[in-house]
Amino acid sequence: MKVFIINGPNLNLLGTREPAIYGTKTLEEVAEECQAIGAEVGIDIQFRQSNFEGQLVEWIQEAIGTADAIVINAAAYTHTSVAIHDALKSYDGLKIELHISHPHLRESFRHTSYVSPVVDAVVAGLGTNGYIHVVEMLPNLLSKT
Amino acid sequence: MVNKTILILNGPGLAELSAGDDRYGGVTLEQIQDECTALCAELGMKLEFRQTDDQDEMFRWIASDSEHFDALIINPAGYPKSGTANSELFRSAVDMIADTNKPLIEVHLTNIFRQGGERSKPLPGTDGQMGFVCGLGLKSYLLGIKAIAKRLHS
Numbered sequence: 001m002k003v004f005i006i007n008g009p010n011l012n013l014l015g016t017r018e019p020a021i022y023g024t025k026t027l028e029e030v031a032e033e034c035q036a037i038g039a040e041v042g043i044d045i046q047f048r049q050s051n052f053e054g055q056l057v058e059w060i061q062e063a064i065g066t067a068d069a070i071v072i073n074a075a076a077y078t079h080t081s082v083a084i085h086d087a088l089k090s091y092d093g094l095k096i097e098l099h100i101s102h103p104h105l106r107e108s109f110r111h112t113s114y115v116s117p118v119v120d121a122v123v124a125g126l127g128t129n130g131y132i133h134v135v136e137m138l139p140n141l142l143s144k145t
Numbered sequence: 146m147v148n149k150t151i152l153i154l155n156g157p158g159l160a161e162l163s164a165g166d167d168r169y170g171g172v173t174l175e176q177i178q179d180e181c182t183a184l185c186a187e188l189g190m191k192l193e194f195r196q197t198d199d200q201d202e203m204f205r206w207i208a209s210d211s212e213h214f215d216a217l218i219i220n221p222a223g224y225p226k227s228g229t230a231n232s233e234l235f236r237s238a239v240d241m242i243a244d245t246n247k248p249l250i251e252v253h254l255t256n257i258f259r260q261g262g263e264r265s266k267p268l269p270g271t272d273g274q275m276g277f278v279c280g281l282g283l284k285s286y287l288l289g290i291k292a293i294a295k296r297l298h299s
Contacts, residue, residue, distance in 0.1 A: 020273075021272070021273065096280075101272050101273070102267070102270075102272050102273075102275055102276070102277050104266075104267040104277070105267070105269070105270050105271060105272040105275065106272050113258065116256065116258035116259070117258050117259050119256065119280070120256060120280050120281075121256055121278070121279060121280030121281045121285070122256060122258065122277065122278070122279050122280055123277070123278050123288065124276070124277040124278075125250075125272070125273075125275050125276040125277045126250075126276045126278075126292050129292060129295055129296075130276075130292075132295075133288050133291050133292050133295070134288070136291065137281075137284060137287070137288055137291075140284065141281065141284065
C-alpha cells in the first residue's frame, strides 16, 4: 500500500518557526518517524512538502490511481485554495486533513477550510504527534474502506 | 501509566446511535464504549464512559467531575452550533480543564465540515490546549485515546 503525506507552505521551517505553536521537531524528523512506522506495517509513505500551490495540486493528481490514501496538511493554503479543493474532489481514496495546531482556535482567517468539506476526516491540535497517530491508524482505516 | 483514567463524555442523541444508520458509521454507543474500554486496557489506562442529553449535566461533568480524571475526550455532538450562550458556557468549562493542563480532545464520528454531516462547529477554546478529531467513525475515539496515552506517557 502507498500513502501520500502532502505538506504545504512553511512546513519546511518546522522546528524553528514559532515552536510554541508548532513544536521543536523538524519536518525531516516527522517524515522519518512516519516512514519507520509505515515500514513496520507495510505502507510505503511518500512524505512531501512544497511551498507552491501548483505543486501540491500536481501531487494530489499523481495520487489518483497510485495511492491508497492522502494525508494533507495544506497549511496556509487550507484557507485560500480552491485549486486544492478541486483536486481533492477528484481523488476517490481515503483523504485525511491534518493540522499541527487547531486552526479553529486561532485567528478568524484560519477558520475557513477549503479542504475540510472534501475530505473524510480532520485531525488537528495534536502537535506533530498527529502525523504519527494517523500513520499508526492507517492499516486499520484502509482495511475497512 | 497505570492508574491513569480517561473520562469520555458523549452529548445529546448519541445514545440513539444504531447499527443500521450508516451516516454515523453504523455503530452503537455500546460498541464505541467496548472498543474504547479495550484500547484503554491495552494501554494500561482506565476509562469512565458517559452520555447525556442534558446540557446542564454535561457542563457539571466537565466543570466538576473532570478533576477526578487525568484526561478528557468530549463528543459534544450538536451542542456548539446551538447558540452563543451555549458556546460561552462550553468555553468556560473547557478553559477550566485547559488551566489544569490535562489533555483534552474533541471527537466526532462524522466530518462535521462536510455538507450533510452533523453541521456542528468545533468547541471554543485556546489553541495548544485542545486536540480535534472528526470523521473516522468510532476510530475518532481510538485515535484520541492513543494521543492521550502518548501525552500522559511523555
